[in-house]
Amino acid sequence: MYRLATADENQPSAIVKIQKYTFGTGDRFAHQGQAQLRAVLNARDAGIDVHPVWNKSNREHSIIKSKPDDLRAEADAAVDALGFKGSYYVDADHIGLKTVDAFIPASDFFTLDVADFTGKAAEGNAVEAFLRAVRRYIGSLSIPGIERPFELTEKTVRGAAGKFLLAVQEAGRIYRHVRERKGPDSFITEVSVDETDAPQNPVELFLILAMIAEENIPVQTIAPKFTGRFNKGVDYVGDLAQFQREFDEDLSVIAFAIREFGLADTLKLSVHSGSDKFSIYPIINRLIKKHDAGLHVKTAGTTWLEEVIGLAESGGEGLEVVKEIYTQAHGHFAELAAPYSTVIDIDPAKLPNPKSVMGWSSSQYADALRHVESSSHYNPNFRQLLHVGFKVAAGMGKRFTGALEANEGIVGRNVTQNLFERHLLPIFA
DSSP states (O other): OOOOOOTTTSSOSOOOOOOSEEEEEEOTTSOOHHHHHHHHHHHHHTTOOEEEEEEEEHHHHHHHTOOHHHHHHHHHHHHHHHTOOSOOEEEEEEEOTTTGGGGTTTOSEEEEEOGGGTTSOOOHHHHHHHHHHTGGGOEEEOOTTOSSOEEEOHHHHHHHHHHHHHHHHHHHHHHHHHHHHHOTTSOEEEEEOOSSSSOOOHHHHHHHHHHHHHTTOOOOEEEOOOSSBOOTTSOOBSOHHHHHHHHHHHHHHHHHHHHHHOOOTTOEEEETTOTTOGGGHHHHHHHHHHHTOOEEEEEOHHHHHHHHHHHHHHOHHHHHHHHHHHHHHHHTHHHHHGGGTTSOOOOGGGSOOHHHHTTOOHHHHHHHHSOOTTOTTOOHHHHHHHHHTHHHHHHHTHHHHHHHHHTHHHHHHHHHHHHIIIIIHHHHO
């Protein structure tokens, strides 16, 4: 039977506690671990106590033909090479019960993805039990930090349970599966509810956290869906004022839920597809300072795109390789775009002709790809297609990775500069 635990009895006492600021760095081809860690070291030298989380999804491993153990090896090697002394993690990114086992030995951070269960009904008795567990909140719900009280009705609770209860139950199953194999005090748990059609309002987030508490998941990061588009590799598209309100309210909800449900005091928001969302970084920075709150930001393809920019700038074979990647990506547009249809907006009419690209100079290619909104050369359609076009580079095998190795210096400088100057500083400084 559902019974909301109190702050004194809810979560296991022995859990790994995540640091206040963490930053997820995807590295699809496993060549930029040191360049990424240099960005973190630069941030720490600038007074930002941020800790790296190397993340890679099952889909990316499948395309690249890598294994979770490879990501652990890359992270450990970078840490050893640069003498990093802080905590760091390897994230089993967006896993479910069908895919988690391969990640368990190498990972110590698990992003529980329950998108396939969101919106599907839990058993009726489970809904009734949850309703009883939260009945004391029905009525006028006041959350410190949010000016207006919320009217929480039985209909609201049933609606939230209909959308999220089965998904949170599945998250509980995944968590317990990992715990049985790793032990309860050896990994960080994130719950992702961002793969939904509509953003969660503050009441829904509050009820999701109540469900998580009932499942006894020692969640330390929660990834909600925000209003607006978080497309891959490009800036946020949406109402900035509305995003600010939502982010502010979500931080208040988390602080309240920690006290009400006894969740880990390190629980914090996680922003997925967080790379290149330059217009919302100042908002996020102000609000985490206002609330004295932690934050996890997950990035992935921005490093891959910096690799392409570095190869373009290197000229010679590197430039020829990335021209060929674009040509093949353009020819397989529909196939490459399909898995990412909800997180890209590409206008095919605004993609450059591959024949023209084959004649581009290093600067023409790099300027079209580099994410500088003020540049008249920047082409977000070109950038998004290349973002999802890493499958083409994977098919090149050693020709692509060999180009990365031959041009390690220029590629690495681009990766480090992009993460440090354009991500870590504006988000956390």
